[in-house]
Amino acid sequence: MNAILLPDLEIRLERIRLNWVLAALAVMLLPHALHLPAWVTVATIGISGWRLMSAYRGWPLFSRGARIVFALFAFVGVFVSYHTLNGPDAGTALLILLAALKLMEAKGLRDYFLLLVIALFIGIAIFLHDQSIPLALYMIPALWLAVTAQLNIAHPDTDRPFLQSARTAARLLVPAIPVAVVLFLLFPRVPGPLWGIGLPQQSGVTGLSTSMSPGSLSQLAQSDAVAFRVRFESTPPPPPQLYWRALVLHDYDGTTWHTGDSSWMLRQQLTTRGSPLTYDVTLEPNNLRALYALDLPIGAPENAFLTTDFELATRQPVTELKLYKVTSYTNYNYGTDLPAWRLRRDLQLPAGIDPQARALAATWQSSAASAAQVVNDALALFHNQPFRYTLRPGALTGRNSIDQFLFDTRRGFCEHYAGAFVFLMRAAGIPAHVVIGYQGGTRNPLDGYYVIRQQDAHAWAEVWLPRRGWVRVDPTAAVDPARVDKGVSAALPENEVP
Secondary structure, rough: OOOHHHHHHHHHHHHHHHHHHHHHHHHHHHHHHOOOOOHHHHHHHHHHHHHHHHHOOOOOOHHHHHHHHHHHHHHHHHHHOOOOOOOHHHHHHHHHHHHHHHHHHHOOOHHHHHHHHHHHHHHHHHOOOOOOOHHHHHHHHHHHEEEEHHHHHHHOOOOOOHHHHHHHHHHOOHHHHHHHHHHHHHHHOOOOOOOOOOOOOOOOOOOOEEEEOOOOHHHOOOOOOOEEEEEEEEOOOOOOOOOOEEEEEEOOOOOOOOOOOOOOOOOOOOOOOOOEEEEEEEEEOOOEEEEEHHHEEEOOOOOOOOOOOOOEEOOOOOOEEEEEOOOOOOEEEEOOOOOOHHHHHHHHOOOOOHHHHHHHHHHHHOOOHHHHHHHHHHHHHHOOOOOEEEOOOOOOOOOOOOHHHHHHEEOOOOOHHHHHHHHHHHHOOOOOEEEEEEEEEOOOOOOOOOEHHHEEEEEEEEEEEOOEEEEEHHHHHHOOOHHHHHHHHHHHHHOOOO
16 A cells, blocks of 8 residues: 555655746746846746646656757857856856756755755846846745745645745744845945945046046046946947947137036937947946946936937936946937037137148138038048157147147147047038047956946047038047057057057
8 A cells, every 4th residue: 555655645745846946946037037038038938848747747858868958058059149158147047047957857855955046046146137126025025935945845744735834934034134124224235236346435536527638538548447337238339339428528718628518408309220229337436427328329327317419417426336228329310400509619719729720621611512521631631641649649838739739749649639620620610529438348258248448538529510410520540540440559559558
């Protein structure tokens, strides 16, 4: 009699353990479905369903060879999806797939306990993506269910009531609540990935400022401090399109370019083409009321707003690590609808300075058939004449610093070329302004994040052309294309590489 009943009892225990493990895995996997590639979720559900049918309908389990093939498929699939096997995203996907594969050989108390431990690790991994209050509230009952599953798997009584196990699990978890509350209230919460810890204080923060003068960006180029990190949700754009917009500088006093005040102006018309790019930015403290975004953002994240110049601005300076999500287009037109009065600001120049530059611009203006031709004439000047891209341009003295740079020293960093180019455009009657931010970035092959450092600080120009609106022009690229294609280190002389 006992010999007949024992196999039935073992089968019933096996099914109960399987059901509880699947329930625990399901609640821990559910939040990950928002971040995982669809094929990972489908494969996990498919294997779990097969394992259920194996327990209740006698379907065969995967053979050793089939498990090896699936494991190889998991590694290859994760690598194709993430281009790496390291990092929180790829590691979590791989852990989930291997947990599903473990179901195909799970048998006995030890294997099911191991799967429950894996489920708990999967639950912890979701906090690498999100540390929000809604997620924390979801994970409380999820953890309660996982502990209940652990009790039911370990208990030999197959008829143990669910409520009895649930009450026992609650008694085990309740003492942890005061500790969690204390940690929540007193422990600093990091507004970004858990590997990033920002400086709460403002001292020692270096980076861009709200103005630009000769030498300001070349000083930043000597710093390898991280400015921000970026993770694209899809294929990132090529390096020549990695222009990270920060501030637009309209006003020029003869020495320094300033942002000025344009908050009262209405938003300019935007036309986008192609596919959008969505990405996460982890911004180091910059002590500015500015966030950085790929040129050109189409919306602002929480607690920020989009200015008339498509800058991402905040109400308060960024003094601690900040994580935000942005969507941008790299193919766009904006400002095609601007009336003449709104363009006057970007035509103004101080009187009585740099007569040689003004005369050159007037020559271009009189001989060119269009504004675009004037732009090309200026770029040809930088490309064909012996200008040098350098961190050591020498000091520009006197009131005619643009003339001195264009016709004498011809040595400069990006702020020299952007400032001189905009001056020439305005002198030729073409609206133009300076944009400062960063260009380029280095991709970490392990986690896929782009790291943009202070040495990637850059300045370029935007000119207004009829029927095209504001068009980005980078005069530094005309001097040395390697700056845009390969980064600042590739463009500088060897003895000046930071």
